[in-house]
Amino acid sequence: MEPIFLKDIEKIVNSELTSKIKKTSILFDELLIETDENELLNVIQFLKSNNKLKFRQLTDIAGVDYPEDEKRFKLIYLLLSHENNLRLKVQINFEVAKKIPTLTKIFPSANWMEREVFDMYGIEFIDHPDLRRILTDYNFEGFPLRKDFPLTGFNEVRYSEKEKKVIYEPVKLEQNYRNFDFESPWEGTKYIKEIKENNNDKKK
Numbered sequence: 001m002e003p004i005f006l007k008d009i010e011k012i013v014n015s016e017l018t019s020k021i022k023k024t025s026i027l028f029d030e031l032l033i034e035t036d037e038n039e040l041l042n043v044i045q046f047l048k049s050n051n052k053l054k055f056r057q058l059t060d061i062a063g064v065d066y067p068e069d070e071k072r073f074k075l076i077y078l079l080l081s082h083e084n085n086l087r088l089k090v091q092i093n094f095e096v097a098k099k100i101p102t103l104t105k106i107f108p109s110a111n112w113m114e115r116e117v118f119d120m121y122g123i124e125f126i127d128h129p130d131l132r133r134i135l136t137d138y139n140f141e142g143f144p145l146r147k148d149f150p151l152t153g154f155n156e157v158r159y160s161e162k163e164k165k166v167i168y169e170p171v172k173l174e175q176n177y178r179n180f181d182f183e184s185p186w187e188g189t190k191y192i193k194e195i196k197e198n199n200n201d202k203k204k
Helices: 005-017 040-049 111-120 190-204
Strands: 022-029 032-033 056-063 073-083 086-094 156-160 166-171
Touching: 005 022, 005 032, 005 086, 040 073, 040 086, 056 111
Parallel strands: 032 086
Antiparallel strands: 022 032, 056 073, 073 086, 156 166
8 A cells, every 4th residue: 555645635635625624734744624513524524434544543632712712612633544654633613602513423432532621611512422521520610621710710629527528618718828929939938048047047
């Protein structure tokens, strides 16, 4: 079998999927295919089933959040062809309200990947067989990888000795946690300097 290169794949994709993709580009030895959520399944199915391309493994689904953009979310599907020893990425951009078709019927491994995307970003997948949280607990509020999610979260979980069960409470930052040390890390913090000075005085 003759080796196939990224340029060859790009030509095949642009020839066969002309109306289903927005554009293609090769960057850092990887082919990027941009499409939309309506054509996503057609593009992925073609890349997997085409006898020359053979992108038969979905390695990951990565999400990105751009709160200032009208199309806030970006999903990037990473595909691998073992036969050709090549990788490519399929990218879609979409608004918050959009629901994305699941890839589980093409790649069963997409099940947990899509659950993770749902858990972290709140992106919903149409016809997913088991769309529920996978990393956080079921009572978790919000979506941690959205840029507007607070660093402290909304609730904290702890075991209550009084109630003898795990309870959820709004996050409260005590005042002693709000005192920040603005000393340069290169010079050392103030209290470390004082300890060193005291030790030197004792040696004298």
